[in-house]
Amino acid sequence: MSLVVNDIIPQLQAEFFGNHPENSIQNVSIDSRSLQNNEFTLFFCIIGPNHNGHDYIQELIEKGVKNFVVSQVVNPTPEINFLKVEDTLVALQQFAAFYRKKFSFPIIGVTGSNGKTIVKEWLNFLLSPDYNIIRSPKSYNSQVGVPLSVIGINEQHNLGIFEAGISTVNEMQKLEAIIHPTIGILTNIGSAHDEGFENLGQKIKEKLKLFPNVDVLIYNKNKSIDAFLNPNIKTFSWSSSDKSADVLIHHKTTNDKTSLNITIDKTCFKINIPFSDEASIENVIQCLMVMFYFKYDFDTIQNRLSLLYPIEMRLKVKKGINNTTIIDDSYSSDFQSLKIALDFLESQKQHHKKTLILSDIFQSGLENDELYSRVSQMVISNKINRVIGVGETISHYKHKFLNGITFLSQADFLAHFDSLQFENETILIKGARSFHFEEIVSLLEEKTHETVLEINLNALSHNYNFYKAKLKPETKMMVMVKAFSYGNGGLEIAKLLEYLKADYLGVAFADEGIALKSNGIHLPIMVLNPESTSFEAIIQHELEPEIYSLKGLNAFLKIAKQKHLKDFPIHLKIDTGMHRLGFDEIHLEELISILKNCKTVQVKSILSHMATSDDLAHHDFALEQIEKFNRISTYISAALEISPIRHILNTSGISNYPQAQFDMVRLGIGLYGISNDANEQKFLENVGTLKSVISQIRTIQAGESVGYGRRFIAEKETKIATIPIGYADGIRRSWGNGLGFVVINNQKASIVGSVCMDMLMVDITDIPCVEGNEVIILGENPSVSFMAAKLSTIPYEILTGISQRVKRIFYRE
Known part of the structure; x- marks a missing residue:
C-alpha cells in the first residue's frame, strides 16, 4: 500500500483537520495495542460495544501515529491529521472498497455456514504453484475482518481468495462491495447463526448477496438454493443426485480415503482423496470445481488433491x-x-x-x-x-x-x-x-499424557464482551481468576484479560496472585480470602487484600505500620446476608473509628456478595441485600470522606440486577461460558473442551465383564475402547456405569463399568473408530452444565475438578 492522506479524504467524504495532507499511508490499524502502529499508519477509531478507539488517540500519538479517522470531536494538534467522518466502521469499509478497485485480477469470494476457511486454505494450497495469492488471514470474514483482509492486497498479487461471514440480514451487501468477487463459492448451508435469520430461506437469500456481479457461482445444486438464485448469474454446479448439475460426483469411502467418481462433459474418471468424513469430502469437491473452472488437467488435479491435509486454523x-x-x-x-x-x-x-x-x-x-x-x-x-x-x-x-x-x-x-x-x-x-x-x-x-483441556481464547473474549456490553460505559469490570481460573488455567487467561483491558483481577488466596504478579501481570489483583499469615507476601507483591473482620484489619494495620506504608489499597467486605465473610453492621462504628484519619491504608473499594442472584425465587431477598449494601457503603463512605469503588454483583447479578452495577461488577463463571439462565446460555460460547484418545480397542463376548467389581457384564459381543482419563483427572467415578458418555466421531459412546483412577472404558460396538482416534470427554457435548445436572452438582465443581496434571492448550482461531 502506498497512498497519501489527500487520496483518502474524498473517498471517505471526510472533513479534514490537519496540516499534512501529504503524509504517506502504508498500513491501516484498528487496534491500539498492536506494536506495529507507526507514523505511516492510518488508524480508524472504531466505536464498538466495549471499546472506543477515540480513547486511545493520545496513547497512539505517543507511539508515533500521526493519522486518524475519527467520528468524535478531538482537540486539533499541529502535527496530527484527523479525518472526521460520520461512522468510522463505515469509513473503514469505504476505504477497503476504494482500495479493492485499484486491482483487476480475479477474486474468489467464499461464503456459507460451514467450510469457508477450509476451502479458502485448500484453494490457496492447490492454486499457489501457479498464482501469487492474497487471502483472508485465519478466519477474518467479519464486517471488520474483511476490509482488513482486502487492504493486504499489493501490486504483485494476481489472485485473491476472501471469505465472508454474516450473522444476520443486511450485512452481506457491505462485504460484497469490499470483496467484489469475480468467482463465487457457496459452501454448505448449516445451522450456524440461525438465530440471526427468520428461516433457512432468508439465510440463503442473504448469503447469495455476495454474488450479484460474479462471472460464475460454484455450488452444490439443490432446490432450496435454486429457488433464490438470480437467473442472470452464470453457475457451475455439482451434485451427487441431480442430473441437471454440470458435474455429477458420487463417492465411496474405504477406511480413511475416498474415491470420487466424476462425470463432466460426458467424460468419466475417478479421483482419490485422503479424507473420509462428509464435511471434508464436500469441501474438497468445492475446490475440485474451481480447478475444473480454471481448466486444470486431470493429472495435476489428482496429484494436488492427493496432497491435501487437515487444516489447523488455530x-x-x-x-x-x-x-x-x-x-x-x-x-x-x-x-x-x-x-x-x-x-x-x-x-x-x-x-x-x-x-x-x-x-x-x-x-x-x-x-x-x-x-x-x-x-x-x-x-x-x-x-x-x-x-x-x-x-x-x-x-x-x-x-x-x-x-x-x-x-x-x-x-x-x-x-x-x-x-x-x-x-x-x-x-x-x-x-x-x-x-x-x-x-x-x-x-x-x-x-504430558494424551489427555488435554483445550481453551478457546476467542470464546473467552466473546463471553467477556457479552457481559461487558451489559454494563454502563463507566462501570468497571473485575474478572475472577481464582481456582486456576475455574480450572481453565490462570496465567494465560490473565494475560488475555489484561489485553482486553479488564480493570481488576480477583483471586481467592495470596499464592494465586503472587504467581500472576511474578509472571508479569500488571493489573491490580484483589485477594478475596487473605489469611493473616499471607499479609507480608501480599504487601511484598503489591496485591490488594479484602478485609472482612476487625481482627483481620488490626493484624494487617500492625504489619503495614511496621513497614511504614502509606495509602496501601485495601477492600472492605460487608456482610449483607450471605453470612460467610464480611463486617456485620454492629461493627461499623469501630471499623470507622479505626480507619478515620488512618494514613497507612486506603479503602480502594467496598464490596459485598449476593447469595441468591441466580435464583429469582429469592428476588426480594436479593433486593434487600442490594439495599443494605447501598445504605452501609454510603454510610462508610460519608463517615470516612472517601469515594471508593462499590461492587456487589457477580455473573448472575450482572444479568438479573442491572440497576445495582454501582461502580464495578465481578465476572466469574460467565466468562467461562456458563450461565444458569437457559436463554442467556444461547449467547455464550463454550470455552473448554476436554479431550483424550483411544488407547486400546478389544472385543469381549457375552458374559464377560469390564472394570473393577464387574459392574458391566456384556449381554452380547461388544467392542470396548479404553480412554486414558479417570477420576484422578477430574472425571467423577459416579459418571460411569452407563450414566455418562463420551463422543467419538460425532457419536455417543456410553461409559461402561466404573471410572478408574487413570482410565475409563466405553462401548464402541456401533461406532467406526481406531486406536488413536480423538475422544471428546467434555465440551459442547456433553456440556459442563449437562454433566453437573446428571451428577446432582454445580458446574463450578466440574470445572474446578479438572486436575492440573491435564495439560492446558490455549488457542485462538
Missing part, C-alpha cells in the same frame, strides 16, 4: 520445556498472518524474552528485498529478542535481523537444537507446512 499456546511458553502457528507462513501472530504473541507473552522461529515466507506478493525488510521492521516493532530463520531465502536475509540465527533447512535446525538453549522465554513458531515445524513444536513442548 494459534495454540502450550507449556514448553525449561519454563518456556510455545505459541504454535506451525502450519502457515504468510505475511498477513505473521502480523496477527505477532500481535497474539504480545497478548500472551509470559516472559520478558521473546523468540521468533520463522520459515521462508511464501505468497507475500512482495519482492524478497522488500518482504524481509518489512518483516525485519515488524520484528523490531514487536521487540523480538531473537529470530531463528529456517530456509534458504530467509538465510540470505540474515543480516536484516539483529540477534538473527538462520539454518538452511529444518534438519539443519534440529541438528543444532541443543546449542540454541531455549529457556525462560515465549517462543512463536511460524512456518509453512513444507518445513514440518510440528517436529520443532514436539521437541519444545513439555511432555
Whole structure:
C-alpha cells in the first residue's frame, strides 16, 4: 500500500483537520495495542460495544501515529491529521472498497455456514504453484475482518481468495462491495447463526448477496438454493443426485480415503482423496470445481488433491520445556498472518524474552528485498529478542535481523537444537507446512499424557464482551481468576484479560496472585480470602487484600505500620446476608473509628456478595441485600470522606440486577461460558473442551465383564475402547456405569463399568473408530452444565475438578 492522506479524504467524504495532507499511508490499524502502529499508519477509531478507539488517540500519538479517522470531536494538534467522518466502521469499509478497485485480477469470494476457511486454505494450497495469492488471514470474514483482509492486497498479487461471514440480514451487501468477487463459492448451508435469520430461506437469500456481479457461482445444486438464485448469474454446479448439475460426483469411502467418481462433459474418471468424513469430502469437491473452472488437467488435479491435509486454523499456546511458553502457528507462513501472530504473541507473552522461529515466507506478493525488510521492521516493532530463520531465502536475509540465527533447512535446525538453549522465554513458531515445524513444536513442548483441556481464547473474549456490553460505559469490570481460573488455567487467561483491558483481577488466596504478579501481570489483583499469615507476601507483591473482620484489619494495620506504608489499597467486605465473610453492621462504628484519619491504608473499594442472584425465587431477598449494601457503603463512605469503588454483583447479578452495577461488577463463571439462565446460555460460547484418545480397542463376548467389581457384564459381543482419563483427572467415578458418555466421531459412546483412577472404558460396538482416534470427554457435548445436572452438582465443581496434571492448550482461531 502506498497512498497519501489527500487520496483518502474524498473517498471517505471526510472533513479534514490537519496540516499534512501529504503524509504517506502504508498500513491501516484498528487496534491500539498492536506494536506495529507507526507514523505511516492510518488508524480508524472504531466505536464498538466495549471499546472506543477515540480513547486511545493520545496513547497512539505517543507511539508515533500521526493519522486518524475519527467520528468524535478531538482537540486539533499541529502535527496530527484527523479525518472526521460520520461512522468510522463505515469509513473503514469505504476505504477497503476504494482500495479493492485499484486491482483487476480475479477474486474468489467464499461464503456459507460451514467450510469457508477450509476451502479458502485448500484453494490457496492447490492454486499457489501457479498464482501469487492474497487471502483472508485465519478466519477474518467479519464486517471488520474483511476490509482488513482486502487492504493486504499489493501490486504483485494476481489472485485473491476472501471469505465472508454474516450473522444476520443486511450485512452481506457491505462485504460484497469490499470483496467484489469475480468467482463465487457457496459452501454448505448449516445451522450456524440461525438465530440471526427468520428461516433457512432468508439465510440463503442473504448469503447469495455476495454474488450479484460474479462471472460464475460454484455450488452444490439443490432446490432450496435454486429457488433464490438470480437467473442472470452464470453457475457451475455439482451434485451427487441431480442430473441437471454440470458435474455429477458420487463417492465411496474405504477406511480413511475416498474415491470420487466424476462425470463432466460426458467424460468419466475417478479421483482419490485422503479424507473420509462428509464435511471434508464436500469441501474438497468445492475446490475440485474451481480447478475444473480454471481448466486444470486431470493429472495435476489428482496429484494436488492427493496432497491435501487437515487444516489447523488455530494459534495454540502450550507449556514448553525449561519454563518456556510455545505459541504454535506451525502450519502457515504468510505475511498477513505473521502480523496477527505477532500481535497474539504480545497478548500472551509470559516472559520478558521473546523468540521468533520463522520459515521462508511464501505468497507475500512482495519482492524478497522488500518482504524481509518489512518483516525485519515488524520484528523490531514487536521487540523480538531473537529470530531463528529456517530456509534458504530467509538465510540470505540474515543480516536484516539483529540477534538473527538462520539454518538452511529444518534438519539443519534440529541438528543444532541443543546449542540454541531455549529457556525462560515465549517462543512463536511460524512456518509453512513444507518445513514440518510440528517436529520443532514436539521437541519444545513439555511432555504430558494424551489427555488435554483445550481453551478457546476467542470464546473467552466473546463471553467477556457479552457481559461487558451489559454494563454502563463507566462501570468497571473485575474478572475472577481464582481456582486456576475455574480450572481453565490462570496465567494465560490473565494475560488475555489484561489485553482486553479488564480493570481488576480477583483471586481467592495470596499464592494465586503472587504467581500472576511474578509472571508479569500488571493489573491490580484483589485477594478475596487473605489469611493473616499471607499479609507480608501480599504487601511484598503489591496485591490488594479484602478485609472482612476487625481482627483481620488490626493484624494487617500492625504489619503495614511496621513497614511504614502509606495509602496501601485495601477492600472492605460487608456482610449483607450471605453470612460467610464480611463486617456485620454492629461493627461499623469501630471499623470507622479505626480507619478515620488512618494514613497507612486506603479503602480502594467496598464490596459485598449476593447469595441468591441466580435464583429469582429469592428476588426480594436479593433486593434487600442490594439495599443494605447501598445504605452501609454510603454510610462508610460519608463517615470516612472517601469515594471508593462499590461492587456487589457477580455473573448472575450482572444479568438479573442491572440497576445495582454501582461502580464495578465481578465476572466469574460467565466468562467461562456458563450461565444458569437457559436463554442467556444461547449467547455464550463454550470455552473448554476436554479431550483424550483411544488407547486400546478389544472385543469381549457375552458374559464377560469390564472394570473393577464387574459392574458391566456384556449381554452380547461388544467392542470396548479404553480412554486414558479417570477420576484422578477430574472425571467423577459416579459418571460411569452407563450414566455418562463420551463422543467419538460425532457419536455417543456410553461409559461402561466404573471410572478408574487413570482410565475409563466405553462401548464402541456401533461406532467406526481406531486406536488413536480423538475422544471428546467434555465440551459442547456433553456440556459442563449437562454433566453437573446428571451428577446432582454445580458446574463450578466440574470445572474446578479438572486436575492440573491435564495439560492446558490455549488457542485462538
